[in-house]
Amino acid sequence: MGGPGVRLERVGGGAVSSTSGGVGGEGSGSRRRHDPAFEALLANNREWVREQLEYDPHYFRKLAEKQKPWLLFIGCSDSRMNVNHMLGTRPGEVFIHRNIANQAFSDDPNFQAVLEFALQHLHVRHVVVAGHTRCGGTRAALAGMEGGAVGAWLTPLKELAARHREELAAIPGDLERQNRLAEVNVQVQVANILQSPPYRGALGAGDAPELHGWILDLASGLIREMELPEMG
Numbered sequence: 001m002g003g004p005g006v007r008l009e010r011v012g013g014g015a016v017s018s019t020s021g022g023v024g025g026e027g028s029g030s031r032r033r034h035d036p037a038f039e040a041l042l043a044n045n046r047e048w049v050r051e052q053l054e055y056d057p058h059y060f061r062k063l064a065e066k067q068k069p070w071l072l073f074i075g076c077s078d079s080r081m082n083v084n085h086m087l088g089t090r091p092g093e094v095f096i097h098r099n100i101a102n103q104a105f106s107d108d109p110n111f112q113a114v115l116e117f118a119l120q121h122l123h124v125r126h127v128v129v130a131g132h133t134r135c136g137g138t139r140a141a142l143a144g145m146e147g148g149a150v151g152a153w154l155t156p157l158k159e160l161a162a163r164h165r166e167e168l169a170a171i172p173g174d175l176e177r178q179n180r181l182a183e184v185n186v187q188v189q190v191a192n193i194l195q196s197p198p199y200r201g202a203l204g205a206g207d208a209p210e211l212h213g214w215i216l217d218l219a220s221g222l223i224r225e226m227e228l229p230e231m232g
């Protein structure tokens with residue numbers, strides 16, 4: 001077993017045969033690439049900590065004690081949707097769930113656990129589903145993307161596009177069609193939450209949060225509130 005020179009990259013006792021390229025003699029440094037953006041992250045983190053402490057010496061001690069978020073935010077994974085920045089909220093205020101094209105399925109255990117926890121334990125006062133313009137998810141769904149995990153994940157969005165085929169076909173312009181699908185998607189996901197057991201339970205207990213549907217316009221940074229399906 002190993003000896004003092006065991007490295008993480010080595011599998012077992014060296015029984016891996018040389019069936020693929022790059023074998024032998026590369027050592028543990030072979031996976032490291034020079035990436036200044038990544039290498040700056042921990043220094044950035046220390047700088048951020050320094051700034052916070054300058055502003056409030058007890059900031060992290062208070063933050064670490066507990067979280068009391070009042071908003072559940074369900075957004076797209078898109079890197080341009082910067083939740084706390086765009087809303088002016090601070091750590092501890094927003095409980096966040098994100099996935100490609102901000103979907104809120106009843107059969108997604110990840111999302112259902114987030115929703116249940118947010119409603120039953122955190123008792124958030126508001127739930128927001130936020131889509132955005134120029135969403136790669138809606139673009140891929142409209143293009144009928146197949147295959148892989150992404151293709152599977154987008155299946156409900158492709159079905160939604162098919163259900164709205166006529167309306168979408170009447171819209172001139174790919175981007176406008178994508179953006180319209182993003183709007184319809186937000187409305188559908190809010191409706192999914194309305195039907196979900198955690199929301200129904202909260203409603204029965206007189207503790208239901210307010211639901212909201214938003215579209216973030218990436219080109220302006222502004223958020224627009226959507227008309228929602230009939231509540232209750």
Ligand SMILES: [Zn+2]
Pocket residue numbers: 076077078100101102132134135136137138
């Ligand atoms: Zn997106």
